[in-house]
Amino acid sequence: MIEDFNDIDALASQRKPMGLVALAADEEEFLRTVKQACERGYIQPCIIGDSEKLRRRADHIEFDLSNVAIIEEKEPQAIADKGIDMLFSQDAYIPMKGHIPTAYVYRAIIRKERSIGGKDTISVNTLWDIPGVSHLVSITDTGVSIHPDYETKRRIINDAVDLMHILGYNRPKVAVLSAYNGFTDVLDSFIEAKRLQDEAQRGSFGECDLIPETSLTDILAGTRGAFFEFDPAALEKTPHVLVVPHLDAGNILSKLDFILDVTRRSLVMTSKGPVIIPSRSDTHKVIVGEVALGVVVARLLWGTN
Amino acid sequence: MRSFSSLIQKAQKGTSKPRMVITPAHDVRILSLLPEIITMTKPVLIGRAKQIQEQLINCGVNVSGFEILDEQDESTAITTAVELVHSNKVEILMQGSVDNTLFSQMVFDRKKGIGATSILSHISMLEHSKEGKCCMITDTLINKAPTLRQKIAILENALVVAKALGIKRPKVAALAALEYVNPSIQSTLDAAVLSKMGDRHQFGDAIVGGPLDIDCAVSREASKRKRVSSKVTSDVDIYLVCDVESGYSFAEFLSLLGRMEMAGIIVGGQSPVIPNRACTTRKAKIAEVALACLLSKGRQNDV
Numbered sequence: 001m002i003e004d005f006n007d008i009d010a011l012a013s014q015r016k017p018m019g020l021v022a023l024a025a026d027e028e029e030f031l032r033t034v035k036q037a038c039e040r041g042y043i044q045p046c047i048i049g050d051s052e053k054l055r056r057r058a059d060h061i062e063f064d065l066s067n068v069a070i071i072e073e074k075e076p077q078a079i080a081d082k083g084i085d086m087l088f089s090q091d092a093y094i095p096m097k098g099h100i101p102t103a104y105v106y107r108a109i110i111r112k113e114r115s116i117g118g119k120d121t122i123s124v125n126t127l128w129d130i131p132g133v134s135h136l137v138s139i140t141d142t143g144v145s146i147h148p149d150y151e152t153k154r155r156i157i158n159d160a161v162d163l164m165h166i167l168g169y170n171r172p173k174v175a176v177l178s179a180y181n182g183f184t185d186v187l188d189s190f191i192e193a194k195r196l197q198d199e200a201q202r203g204s205f206g207e208c209d210l211i212p213e214t215s216l217t218d219i220l221a222g223t224r225g226a227f228f229e230f231d232p233a234a235l236e237k238t239p240h241v242l243v244v245p246h247l248d249a250g251n252i253l254s255k256l257d258f259i260l261d262v263t264r265r266s267l268v269m270t271s272k273g274p275v276i277i278p279s280r281s282d283t284h285k286v287i288v289g290e291v292a293l294g295v296v297v298a299r300l301l302w303g304t305n
Numbered sequence: 306m307r308s309f310s311s312l313i314q315k316a317q318k319g320t321s322k323p324r325m326v327i328t329p330a331h332d333v334r335i336l337s338l339l340p341e342i343i344t345m346t347k348p349v350l351i352g353r354a355k356q357i358q359e360q361l362i363n364c365g366v367n368v369s370g371f372e373i374l375d376e377q378d379e380s381t382a383i384t385t386a387v388e389l390v391h392s393n394k395v396e397i398l399m400q401g402s403v404d405n406t407l408f409s410q411m412v413f414d415r416k417k418g419i420g421a422t423s424i425l426s427h428i429s430m431l432e433h434s435k436e437g438k439c440c441m442i443t444d445t446l447i448n449k450a451p452t453l454r455q456k457i458a459i460l461e462n463a464l465v466v467a468k469a470l471g472i473k474r475p476k477v478a479a480l481a482a483l484e485y486v487n488p489s490i491q492s493t494l495d496a497a498v499l500s501k502m503g504d505r506h507q508f509g510d511a512i513v514g515g516p517l518d519i520d521c522a523v524s525r526e527a528s529k530r531k532r533v534s535s536k537v538t539s540d541v542d543i544y545l546v547c548d549v550e551s552g553y554s555f556a557e558f559l560s561l562l563g564r565m566e567m568a569g570i571i572v573g574g575q576s577p578v579i580p581n582r583a584c585t586t587r588k589a590k591i592a593e594v595a596l597a598c599l600l601s602k603g604r605q606n607d608v
Contacts, residue, residue, distance in 0.1 A: 182408075
């Protein structure tokens with residue numbers, strides 16, 4: 001079982017580098033990411049983008065591109081399509097979004113999934129390494145579905161559970177979050193959480209447990225019987241997967257690493273493997289960690305050396 | 306406001322003590338706070354009188370010093386408390402040991418409750434020790450999916466609190482999932498409107514930035530990477546969230562994973578209301594009373 005990002009980083013460099021295709025890495029932070037991930041032995045890169053721009057940037061950061069395959073393409077959707085094709089073909093490349101809008105990459109993935117009769121929806125899992133918690137925690141969906149309905153939430157849970165299985169958690173605990181606590185009318189998120197829990201009891205989500213609690217407060221703090229006191233040991237009760245009600249909440253929660261002492265790495269799981277989707281505000285230090293995660297997940301999934 | 310301690314000190318310095326009704330008050334946890342509460346307010350206790358008296362004795366509190374109204378039934382206890390607010394006999398209402406649904410249905414009732422003509426909203430105030438300041442998140446409890454009009458009222462409620470705390474030019478981050486306007490995402494549209502209203506001084510001296518995603522609200526570096534320039538970045542006093550789902554989880558994550566003290570208060574009605582939330586520390590509960598004191602009618606005139 002992979003307990004934290006130190007495990008990920010160690011595993012990422014242990015075997016031979018994996019193919020990574022960077023989608024428009026002609027911006028400094030993305031190119032620095034590729035450079036550093038190469039130096040650490042994580043990847044053998046290919047870059048799709050504007051080769052002239054790319055070479056200028058590479059000179060600026062002193063990155064020797066002689067061992068980097070470059071595919072010339074300037075149009076963002078074509079860049080995304082080519083990169084995702086490389087994942088879905090037998091090339092076994094991990095795509096990493098660079099300096100293009102995320103929507104192009106999502107569109108390319110969904111088109112490809114449909115063409116092979118794969119997934120109807122995709123979701124972003126944002127993994128957190130929380131000090132004091134001996135397992136990784138996924139917050140999902142933090143990037144795709146604006147207001148996921150019941151069916152979409154089912155797929156989001158399946159995606160997250162699959163990812164946690166890949167990372168070695170045989171029976172992850174899943175909490176479907178809701179803000180309902182009696183001060184509002186019953187929220188849809190709460191009704192859905194209860195339905196999903198019932199469905200989980202019937203085994204619909206395979207090897208996982210949907211816990212009855214629907215908020216971190218319920219999970220970590222319990223009831224109102226006494227004044228709350230912080231207990232660091234209680235953090236261990238944080239479930240492996242936290243399913244957020246919608247994108248607005250997911251976006252806030254997943255990026256609380258800007259305030260909290262946690263580390264964040266995100267990816268999208270397709271039928272064929274991971275796609276790395278860094279936030280536009282991430283620096284190369286963060287993105288290199290996401291590459292390590294992608295490499296380890298792909299290796300565990302594909303069983304490659 | 307830098308800390309809950311300074312908030313409590315400020316409330317204790319007031320020349321007058323507002324009257325606060327606790328209903329139902331037969332709750333040993335809340336009664337144990339009375340020695341601190343009476344430094345800021347004059348409490349009125351409603352509930353099972355005999356039980357309250359026994360609990361006060363167990364807490365080592367002098368029973369004779371308190372006004373106790375005997376009500377055996379929880380609903381009647383809440384009704385009596387609301388009537389005291391209506392008749393201006395108390396200025397603060399605190400939820401005691403009663404189910405949230407029953408309490409909120411009676412207190413927020415559009416005809417008989419305390420907010421018949423206004424939008425009530427809940428503010429979570431967090432003590433961010435690393436930053437050395439307190440910040441507010443709203444609405445974190447009541448409004449399911451507020452419209453733009455309701456968001457305006459929620460922000461105005463929060464600005465009243467900011468004023469009571471002595472914040473002269475509060476900085477507001479109108480949060481959304483993206484830092485740019487996307488016509489498919491309502492939160493980005495609403496935040497953009499609120500920001501423009503702020504530019505036109507429709508919120509007084511408040512500075513409103515939006516739409517901002519959380520990274521652009523809290524980090525200058527992230528904001529620079531995304532080429533977003535906002536005066537509120539990394540110095541936010543009020544986070545205005547798009548709905549209760551976002552607000553509630555945002556606040557609880559900061560409180561529980563960030564170990565930040567969190568106080569909550571309901572504002573916008575005839576009196577401030579202190580809800581009985583789970584996960585409240587003793588210090589936070591006293592801070593809630595202090596906050597309510599600063600917001601009470603008598604004290605508002607002092608600001």
